[in-house]
Structure formats: C-alpha cells, structure tokens
Amino acid sequence: MPRTSLWLRVFVGLLIAVLPPILLLVAAVLVANSVLDGVDPNLVAVTVVAATIAWAAILGIVYTRSMAEDLRSMLTLAERGESVDSPELGAAYGQLAAALEERNRQIATLAREAGGVPIDDAPRRVVESLVAAIRPVMGDATWRAAVLSSDDPAILSPGIYAGSDEAAEPVEIGDLERWASVSGADAAVARLQGPWGAFAVVNVASNDRLRAILYAPWEGRPEPSPAEVALLSLVGQHFGAAVEHSLLYARVRSQADELDRLARIQADFLRGVTHDLQTPLTSIGALATELRADATLSRAAQGDLDTITHQAERLRRMVSQLLVASRLEAGAFTPQVEVFAVPPLVERTWSALRADRPFELQVDGAPHLAIGDPDRVEQVLWALLDNAVKYSPDGSPIEVRVAPEDDVLGITVRDHGTGMDDETQRQAFDQFYRSAQARKLAPDGSGVGLYAARGLVEAMGGSVDVQSTLGTGTSITIVLPAEPSGADE
C-alpha cells in the first residue's frame, strides 16, 4: 500500500477535525430563523458546542488508536530491526545498524591490531606492523605509510613502507608523497586531488623528530564521512604515538647499550690497572720480607727495607680505596661476613700507619666480636686513623674507643685537630670532596677515603656518625653489627 505523505495526512486530519463543526455552525446559523424559529438560541449554541466536543472526542479516540499502532510499530522496529507496516523505515534502520556494526568492527580491529604492535621492537618493524594493521581496519589493501623524515635515520630511515615485509627495504620517497605530505599538513585527515589523482591522507606526525603520513588512493570516492574522518584520525594518532615511542625506546636502548659498553671498558680498565699495580706490589712486599730475613744486612739497609715495605703498603691501600670507591659507585660491592675481634685490628692498623703520636685504645663493656669483613673494617680504620693524623697537629694524641651495646659495636676515632665546620661535616663523606682546610693541611689526599669508609660500613649493615668542633677536634664513630663473645652455653 502506497503511503501518503505526512503533510497530506496532517492536512486531511485537520480538515476532518475542523470541517464538521464549521458546517454544523453554518447550518445552525442558516436555519435558525426558519426551521428553528422559536427555539432558544442558547440551546442551539449549546447543541453546536456539544456536537463539536463529541466530534473532537471521537477524533481523539481514533487518532490515539492510530498513534498506538504507530508506537507499537516503532517498538517492533527497535526491538526486531524490521517493520511490517513500514518497509522503508525498516530498510533505513537496517542500513544504520550495518554502518554502526562496520564502525564497531573497524574499531575492534584497530584495537586488536594496535595491541599487537610491539613498541619495543625496531621502529621500522613498528611502522610495517602499523601499515599491516590499518589495512584490515579500513578494508583496503592499498594503504601505505611514508616517513618523510626522522631525527635518527639510522634507526628509522625515510621511505615508503608498504606492510610487514622484513626482507624488503623501504622504497624511496617520491613526488607523490612529498605533495601529499605538504598538502595534507593542515588537517588530520584530508581528501586531496592532484596530478596523481585523488588520495586520502592521514597526518601521522609533523614535528622535529618525525614527519610521516598514511595514504591511500581515493579515486571515485566521496569525501571521507565524518565517521571515517574520526576513525582515520584515531588511527593517525595511534600510529604517530607508537612510532614516536618506538623511536624513543630505540634511542634509550642505544644509550643504555653505550653506557653498558663504557661500564665494561671501565671495569676492564680498572681490573687491568689493579692487576698491573698489585702484582708488582706483591713481589716488592715478598722480596722485602725475604731480604729482611738476611742477618748480614746492615741496620741502614734494614731501615730502607722497612721504608720500602711501608710505602708499598700505603700504595696498596690507596689502590684498594680507589677500587672500593668505584665498586660502591657501581653498586657492585658485597662484603664477606665473618666474626672478628676489633681491638687487635685497631692496634694492627695503627701500627701499620707508623704515626709518631701518642695513641690510646680504650675498650669498654662486655667483650664483643664484630660481624663483617675484617679486611674492609681494617681499610675503614686505616682511612679514619690516617685522616686523624693528617688533620691534627704533630704530637697531639689520637684516641680510639671501642664500646659495645647489645648487638652492635661502636668504634670512635678521636683527634684533637683543626675540626670541621658545618659545611665540611655535611660533605665530608661525599666522593672526591676536600675542604680548603684539608687541601692546605694534606695536599696529597684523594678525597675517597671517607666516601669509601661510609660505603663499606653501610654495606656491612653499619652506620657512620661525625662530631666535630672547629679548633677542638673531630670524632668519627662507626657502628657495626656485633655479638657478645662470651662462652657458648
């Protein structure tokens, strides 16, 4: 059944609604003086009004029923996607639903394909994966990517990328791509008409780091619809972000590789230097020890041998300090865990220092054994005692106090020297830090002794504290894990 137009139906409806009351009113006026003579005009008027109301009520009922049917028809259309009464409406609804379904499919495909593109891969691989991803999204295998420029051509070279084909190198950029890139630079998505025909161009990135587009022939097709523009914009944004992330990742990885390479060179160098320095030091020490056993040597020669041994020992300790400092810097220091007595270690270290000073070792409390690396603690003590001697006047005493408390042992090295100001106290344990006063009193220091000392003590689970007053002296306390050394059971 052919459907009348909406406006015709409205006009006919209004005519049907208005015409009968008007005709009734006209008839009443025409016959009022003849047929209805003597009838009360008010009664005639009431009758006309009542008849009009009744007509309106009848029309209202009829239209309501008609509208209910339309409503039911619309509900059926919405629920089932079909309309018995209106096939055109059903067809329009079907087209809309199909368009929505296609858009959903494209978005789902985009999400799936985009999720499968690894940004930690090589940027070229990422670009090829993205081109391979846009094709099923748009249902068009002619889409390509053109990288006009990237800030690191070694990582991502300019060229045309036509999908995932690892063997093929990107094709060189041509005039078409340059034209598309320049002409489409203003909009995220554009349909361009030029000497090569019509193309859809998606602007992926246009900055200092990366210039790239996605494009496909668009000949004989209308301007992309708003929905297509929105989808292509989304693809372009994702594409640009993914390629820029992969470029960033590749740069960071390249820098990390370079840092690793430099760290390996540094470690090899350090290992080589250590070997080169420490092997002859071992020979010097061993030969000096052998020679000292020779009873025929003069007293002067014995003294010289002692000096050789002592200086070799100083050199060994300096090399060791540098090694520890570099290893602490690399976070690669793991001390041994042994039990050992501290007072003999203090005495041995003081003796090795050969300082001509009054020295006092005070041991308080119940006997304890420290838990840590005795060689490293000796290294720490040597640094503290060496500093105490360097930065206090000749002849002034050096005091060491060993005091246990529960499961720790405090070792305090005290001098009566120049002391440190607040600034120096704060920075005394920084690597290579040397105050102006320190440089004046001991020009040969390296500034790694206290840095290495704190690192070593902390690596063994201990702590370091400094108390100092200018002109009065300095006390440095190291606290180490310890256990009471009383008899078992």
Added chain:
Amino acid sequence: MLPPVRPAVLLVDDDPTLLSVLGRRVTRAGFDTRTASSGWAALKHLEESWPALLVVDLMMPGMDGFELCRRVKQLADLPIIVLSAVDDPGAKVSALELYAEDYVTKPFDPDELVARIQRVLRRAAIGSPQLSLDGGEVEVDLATRRLTTPSGTHQLTPTEARLLQVLAASVDRVVPTDELLDRVWTDAEGADPSYLWVTVRRLRRKLEADPDQPRYLITERGIGYRLMSGTLASKRS
C-alpha cells in the same frame, strides 16, 4: 728409611718475579714446588705428574685462570687456590663456587699463602663436599656453601663451611676446640675460642630448628664440639 714425601704444589702466574719469590717461600715451607708461567705450561706439567694442589693466578694472557681451573677440574678434582689481583667479590664468589677451595687477593704476605695451602691440604684430606644429616633432613653442599634444612636454604659463610667440613670429618665424635681453631682459621687471623663460640652460635641459627636446644651441633663443655649425624640426636630427643 725413605725421606717423607713432600706434597707437590704447582704455582701458575705470568709474573716471573712473583713466581720466583713465591716458589722460594713455598719450598722453604716444605713443599715440592713447581712453577708454570701460563695456563698451557700448567696443563703440560699436569701431563707429566699431578701435584697435591695448584695455586692459579686468575688474570693471565692467553688462557686465563678461570679457563685453566675449568680444564684442571675436568682432568681431576685437584684442590685449587686462586691467586689474583682481581679484588672483585663477584669474581671471588664465582671462582670459589665453581673451582677453587680458597682465594687470596694480591698483594698478600707469602706466609699467608703458605698458611692457606696447608689449611686447604688438611681439608682436602678430609674430602666430602656433600654432607647429609638425619636421613636427608639437613643437606650441606660445602662446594657452594649452601645449607638446606626444613626451614629453607641458607648461605654459609666460608668460615662456617670450613667449620662444618672439619666437624663432618669426625661426625658423631668430639672435635677439640684447639683442633677446630687450628683447622678453620689461619694463624694470621688470630682467632681465639670466642671466634669459635660466636661462629657456632651463628651456624646454629641456620642449622637448628631451635638454636637453644641444638640437635646436630652439640657443645661438649670444656672439650669442643660434636656434629651429630642425626640418629643419636633423634634418640636423645
């Protein structure tokens, strides 16, 4: 009467001066000392005779100490002391775990090396890098210094591993304190009985379910310590 056989020690280092000095010192200590200036020369020595122990420098041109140790261990389970300037805990740990019985960092006192050679040879005579107590309840791998108990796996310090090895050689029997001090520590470390007491206390925390009621590492008051294989300890409990 034949003279007593002197244990042979093969010193391998690419520094001729050090090799010469160490050779003289080790010979004075009563060892039959041989020297090799490279990994290849050391392997050639091994083709002719096997020493009781090798002292190997880690950093050598050509075949380095790690490679030499690996090849030696393929030939025979000879005790090795690694001698190196590589004062790197990483290298030390991997050398100790993989091949070496001990590790000495250059520069060192030759007397210290001699003391370590003697200690390693004493322990090598004991043997047994694996130890199992109480029917497998407690497992000790002395080569990797790992102790496995029902409460989990613990890493032993070198001293704790040495102590366990010496006690394990006389399992269920008392080992006197003096003997333990002599075998576990070198003279240079100046250990006294308190070192042993504290080390035992710390070892019990890893070995025993209740360190205050030890089942495996028993104190024999005034004498020394006894490592129980488990059976007797089980009966006691």
